[in-house]
Amino acid sequence: MSGTAAGVEARLPIRSDLDLVWVRQHVRQAAATLGFGLVEQTKLVTAASELARNTLVYGGGGELRAVPLTDGRAQGLRLVFSDSGPGIPDVEQALRDGYTSGGGLGMGLGGARRLVHEFAIDSTPGAGTTVTVTSWAARTPRPREEP
Amino acid sequence: MNDDLSRAGGAPVPVLRLGDVLLVTLQGDLHDGTAEQLRQDIVAAIAGSRVTGVVIDISGVEIVDSFLGRVLAEIAANARLLAAQTVVAGMRPAVALTLVELGLTLPGLRTALSTGAALELLGRVDAAATDGPRREPR
Amino acid sequence: MRSEAVPEHDAAAPQASPTDEVGAFLNRRREQIAQRWADEPLFRAVFTVSRDEAVEAGRSVVDALAQVAASGRVEDSDSAGFTVVREQLARMTAARSRSGMSTAQVSGEVDALRAPVVNLLVADLPDVPAERLRESTEALTVLMGTLRLVVMETALTEVQSLIDRQQMQLLEVATPIIRLWDGIVAVPLIGTLDSARSQVVMETLLEAVVDQQARYAILDITGVPTVDSLVAQHLMKTVAAVRLMGAECVVSGIRPAIAQTIVHLGLDLGTVITRAGLADALAYALHGLGADIVHATPGGAGHR
CATH class of the missing domain: 1.10.490.10 (Globins)
Structure with missing residues (x-):
């Protein structure tokens, strides 16, 4: 069911609209390769889209690093979004739903956090922001995928 | 993956007119700019003619993030101001689950299972009969 | 060494x-x-x-x-x-x-x-x-x-x-999808709902809504022993997702004890449509589809 991790590891620039499309497509493909189910893939791609857009809009651009993980028999995908923008002065507040400093629905950070299994944010005002998220492919295969 | 890009991506989304209903079919992965352009196109199309309904078929869309969600909500809000109803049709289960988890339940948006059901909802039962299959096999 | x-x-x-x-x-x-x-x-x-x-x-x-x-x-x-x-x-x-x-x-x-x-x-x-x-x-x-x-x-x-x-066997056994009528599907839930099972139930129900183009999805929780805030949350998520897809979700089988728990816990099921039993939920859905149930005997006409 799960393939090899080849092609999952990547470094993608986040500099424009078009880069967001590449980020989504890479994350989709990586998650599929690692054996994520359709719903888990969709959640992870959506989270990646939110975070990449944050990197682009608030961080002034940056990059995504994708890393495959293995923990026993479980396969996971870690995504690290980093920028060297102005940083987030109040991380707690930024994670709250409804918070926005730039014209979204305010679902970006808090919403993305609910779509992944692990979420960490490291921000230094004036020096940039790094958001690290990790999700694991479900260990139990879905009934639908049984022959 | 390249196919997705050429099929949708940066190309503008066509807005079809069917009687007094606008029919928009979204496919693949939309650029932010394309989505924003679509919003303006639809508002212009409603303003320029007597349109009473807008049907946006998203059965070919694999992800809706908060940006696209906001664009859809804005289209509905703008259309409402111009006395037209908007129905979003054919959202995939994985997309619906993700939006709920994201906290984006889009309460102001009317939804339907298919373009046919959406036209029915807009009181266009006759037009619904001519509706083709709602989802292309992938 | x-x-x-x-x-x-x-x-x-x-x-x-x-x-x-x-x-x-x-x-x-x-x-x-x-x-x-x-x-x-x-x-x-x-x-x-x-x-x-x-x-x-x-x-x-x-x-x-x-x-x-x-x-x-x-x-x-x-x-x-x-x-x-x-x-x-x-x-x-x-x-x-x-x-x-x-x-x-x-x-x-x-x-x-x-x-x-x-x-x-x-x-x-x-x-x-x-x-x-x-x-x-x-x-x-x-x-x-x-x-x-x-x-x-x-x-x-x-x-x-x-x-x-x-x-896996448990998940398969525990989530049957039943087509009750043209455009109406139901999932009778039996046993305790944990997070993993709720996830499977949600996905299975949503897939069924697409596959059968069902305008109504009924979640019957008669066989669920307790409803805590987690289960309530999953129910509300399912209802919201079904609505986004363009269908309507009805929750049936909330036994009196569970109704009391829900009130006691201060849980707000919000806009979730509920009915006492599966039959009531079916009647509601049929009415929505324009197919009311009437008694065949003269004088007994009228819908539930």
Whole structure:
């Protein structure tokens, strides 16, 4: 069911609209390769889209690093979004739903956090922001995928 | 993956007119700019003619993030101001689950299972009969 | 313990490392070790048909240990040498578990294999300096400890795959999708809803809504013993997702006790449409589709 991790590891620039499309497509493909189910893939791609857009809009651009993980028999995908923008002065507040400093629905950070299994944010005002998220492919295969 | 890009991506989304209903079919992965352009196109199309309904078929869309969600909500809000109803049709289960988890339940948006059901909802039962299959096999 | 310890002795004569010594010993005494192990409870109880079978199994375990020792990685349970005997060890531990042994007891039986082989090593190297004998014994002890670890790992893997299989069966059994009418699907939920199951229920129901183009989806929770805030949250998420897809979700079968719990917990089911029983939910959905239920007898007309 799960393939090899080849092609999952990547470094993608986040500099424009078009880069967001590449980020989504890479994350989709990586998650599929690692054996994520359709719903888990969709959640992870959506989270990646939110975070990449944050990197682009608030961080002034940056990059995504994708890393495959293995923990026993479980396969996971870690995504690290980093920028060297102005940083987030109040991380707690930024994670709250409804918070926005730039014209979204305010679902970006808090919403993305609910779509992944692990979420960490490291921000230094004036020096940039790094958001690290990790999700694991479900260990139990879905009934639908049984022959 | 390249196919997705050429099929949708940066190309503008066509807005079809069917009687007094606008029919928009979204496919693949939309650029932010394309989505924003679509919003303006639809508002212009409603303003320029007597349109009473807008049907946006998203059965070919694999992800809706908060940006696209906001664009859809804005289209509905703008259309409402111009006395037209908007129905979003054919959202995939994985997309619906993700939006709920994201906290984006889009309460102001009317939804339907298919373009046919959406036209029915807009009181266009006759037009619904001519509706083709709602989802292309992938 | 390994190469670092060697240089002192190098001056005198080039000598094998303790792990090499252990490897050579295992190869040399393969037959004796296998014979002794065949009388230990672990082998004796598993291979009941013939003693030869037990000896043969013992030989393959000795071979594996020799290979691991030769590779120098006596403390590594992932050593390639163990690969060939993993399946056999799994069969052996499974057989012991079936006869009612606890994991700790099986572990103890594996540990019992250590003493015979260590004694044999000591007896085998009478002329070796005490320091070197100590090192070799230590390497062998570590190796036997690693064998014990490998056995425990295989036992755990067995248990885990059993749990996985059962979990899957449970999910399959517990989430049937029933098409009640053209455009109406229902999922009767039975048993406790945990997070993983709720997820599967949600996905299955949503897929059914698409596949059957169902305008109504009924979640019947008559068979759910308790509704806590987590379950309530999952119900509301399902309802919201179904709505986004363009259908309507009705929750039925909220028993009086559960209704009280919901009120007591202060849970707000919000805009969720609820009905007392599956029949009421079906009537509601049929009405929505424009197909009302009326009594056939004259004078009894009227919808529920």
